[in-house]
Amino acid sequence: MKILAMDTSNHPLSVALVEDWQLVAETTLNLAKNHSVYLMPTIESLMKSVDWQPEQLDRVVVAHGPGSYTGVRIAVTTAKTLATTLDIELVGISSLKLIAANVTTFAPEQLIVSFFDARRGNVFAGGYQWVSGKLVTSIPEKHVAFNSMLNALPSENRSTILVGELNDGLEEQLKNVTATQFKMAPENTTIPSAYQLALLSKQETPVKDIDGFVPNYLRMTEAEVEWQKLHPGESKQSYVREV
C-alpha cells in the first residue's frame, strides 16, 4: 500500500511517502512559510524523486487539526481533493495526537499531553496514552486556558509529559503551576513527522464521507458564537444551497 501523508497545521510542513508502513521519502520544512506555496511543490518533488505517479497512491493521510485555521484547511483541502479525484482512501488524524506520538514511552499509564498555542493564554490540548502499542486519547481535545488545563492534570504521584512549543506567555503560566506534576518533553518532539502520521493511520478506518470531511477546528467562529447567543436554538443544519 502506497501512502501520501501530510501535515500543515502549524508552522512546520511535513510530507511523507510510505509503502507497506516503511518510509520511502519524507520532507519537513520548519520555515513559517506559506503552506499554499510549498505544500504541492513538496509533494510533487518528493513523488518525482522516488518515481511515484499519483495514480499509484492507495491512501492519503492528513493531520486534520486543531491548529492554524488556514494551515489546516490547506492540507485538508489537498487531501480530500486528492482522495476524491483519485478515488482512494482518506484518513484524518489529530494534529495534537501527531506530536504526542513523538513521545515514545512504554511506561504503562504514562499520560502525554500535547498542546498548541491558541493565543491569549489559550491552547488547543489533548491527552494520550500508549496502550499495547497504540496511542489512545484519554483526555478529549479542547480549546482551553493553558493554566486551567495544567491545573486539571493528575497530581498524585503521576507526572505528565507535556509536548508543545512554549512561547513567553505560556511559559509564564507554567511557572505558576505548583499543584500538579509534569515534565516538558524534549524540544524535538514538537516537530511533526508525516511518516509518523502515516503510521498512526494504521489503527484508523478510512473516512466514509469524504465530502463531509472538514478540519477539527475545536472552535466556532466568533461571528457564529455571537449569533447563537442572540438566536438560541435557531441554528440550521445547512446554510449552503445550490442555485
Next chain:
Amino acid sequence: MGERNLILAFESSCDETSIAVVEDGRTILSNIIATQIDSHKRFGGVVPEVASRHHIEQVTRCLKEALSKANVTYADLTAVAVTYGPGLVGALLIGVTAAKAVAFAHHLPLIPVNHMAGHIYAGRFVSDFEFPQMALLVSGGHTELVYIESENDFKILGETRDDAAGEAYDKIGRVLGVTYPAGKTIDQWAHQGEDTFDFPRAMEKDASYDFSFSGLKSSFINTVHNAEQRKVTLNKEDLAASFQQSVVDVLAEKTDRALDRFPVKQLVLAGGVAANLGLRERIERDMHQKHPATKLIMAPIKLCGDNAAMIGAAGYVAYQHQKRAQMDLNAEPGLSF
C-alpha cells in the same frame, strides 16, 4: 474536427463555491454553484472565516457533481482553470488548493484566472468577442471601465475611488432593512418608485473615468436618518429609485465618454450589478442612440454573479495564450489587471 477543449474551472473568491466544465470556451456543460448567502445573511455581510469553512465543506461535492452533470471524466479534460484573485484570501485558497490537487493528480495544465476577467467572459456565452473592446465591470467589490485592446490584454481606464457600486447597494439596503445582498430588492423597488430625492451624481462631470459612490451613500443615509429623527416616513420605492438613478446616471455617463474617446467594436456589461434591470435598460438605450456602431454584449443575468463557467471561458482564452501556473500558485487577494 479537432479534439474538443474541456476546461474544469474552480471559483471560490467570495461566498459561492462553484465548479464548472466548459467546452471550447463557449458551451457550458455544467456550472455547479453552491451559495452561502443564507449563512452570511445572519451577520449582515460576508464573514471571511465563515466563508472559508463553507467552501471546504462544499468543494469535493461540487467537483463530483460538475463532472457528472457534464458527463465527462478526468481523462476527457484539457486543463484546470482557477480564480486566484481578487477576493478573500481564505476563500480563494480553497479553490486554488483543490484545483492544484486535481491538476497534479491527472497531469493537467493549471491556468490562473483573474476573477474580474472571468466576469467579463460571462459575456462570451452570448457572443464571440471582437477587439478592441471595452467592459463596464460593476460588482460587489469593483466598479471599473476596462479597455481590452486585444484578447487577454486588459487595461483599467477608470475605477471607483471608494465604494464599489454593489457595495453601495448593500450598504443603503441595510439602512432600509433589506438583508444582504440588497441589490436585487433595491432594483425591484426602484422600478416602483420615482427619482424624487435627486441625490448627488459624484464625479459625473469629472474628466477622469473614475467613479465614487461613498458621497451618494452618505447623502442617502443622512436623508433617511434625518427623516427618522423628524418622525417622517419616506417612501422606500422613491428612495430606491432615486439612489438607482444616481448610480445608473454616473455609470452610463462615464461609459459614454469613454466610448467617445476610445472607440471599440464591443461593449461588455458584466459583474454582479450588471444584473440590474435599470442599468441594463439605460445602457441598451444609450448604446442604441449614441454608439450604434458598437455592439453591446450584456452578460446573461444568471451569469452576472460569481460562477465557475465564466472562469472556464476566461481560462480557455488564457490557455490559448499559453498562460500556465505551477504547483506553487498562491491566492492573490489584491490582484488587479
